[in-house]
Amino acid sequence: MLSALLGGVLIGLAASLFWFANHRTAGISGLVRDALHAGPGQLVSIAFLAGLVIAGLVAGFTGHASLELAKLPLARLAVGGVLVGFGTTISNGCTSGHGVCGISRGSVRSIVGTATFVAAGIVTVFVFGHVLKGTLQ
């Protein structure tokens, strides 16, 4: 719980640094989209995403990499990935963009978006984990 709070504080500091240094919102789904298209924000987006990958490399070398994802069935990974890419593009935000940055700014759209994806997530876990027993976790 304490490490979760500490991690959150680091995320908040990182989002603030990015906002003041680059005047950009640290929304990862948006940065992925911007990194794919030539434009004024492409280089900055690629640099931020490279920082995320380097963080993963550091975690791997220090034994903090989670390999839990590899235990999921491939079909679920694929379907989940498509839905995450599709949904965050259509709604223009994800856990970081809507959840952290948007709510911090007081954006009503982000509050609605976050409430929606958390609610959809709760229903999904309930259906797959409890109704269709054993398909999750």
Add this chain to the structure above:
Amino acid sequence: MLALASGLLFGIGLVVAGMTVPSNVIGFLDVTGHWNPNLGAVMAGAIGVHAILLRIGQRRDARSPALSAPPPRRLEPALVGGAAAFGVGWALTGYCPGPSIVSLGFGSPAAGLFGVAMLLGIAFAQALTASHSASVSVECGSPAP
């Protein structure tokens, strides 16, 4: 480069917070089972720090983008529909875009597959929205006006 440093710090935060471990996310959404409150603590820490620093920075730096930007927009069905689709995929895998990019650094093939699937979803959504070029909002990742 400060963008790289921001990403590195953000990624370390995600790892420290346990957000690259799918069961932490699925556990948070499992409110009728063994509920894991950690994601709530992550969000509280991140929003608390970011919201305060944004407002302090706003007062100190006249050139800082206005917090009210982007202006309030109508709550179109795409916001709710897209967020719902994202929520289902998030719950199925325990992964959202941030942790999936960090996990590429783990060298995890599963993260690679998730990433390719995510790119397909992005391409599909962009093809779908390209036809009716609705007003694009700037909630996530776009440059602040």
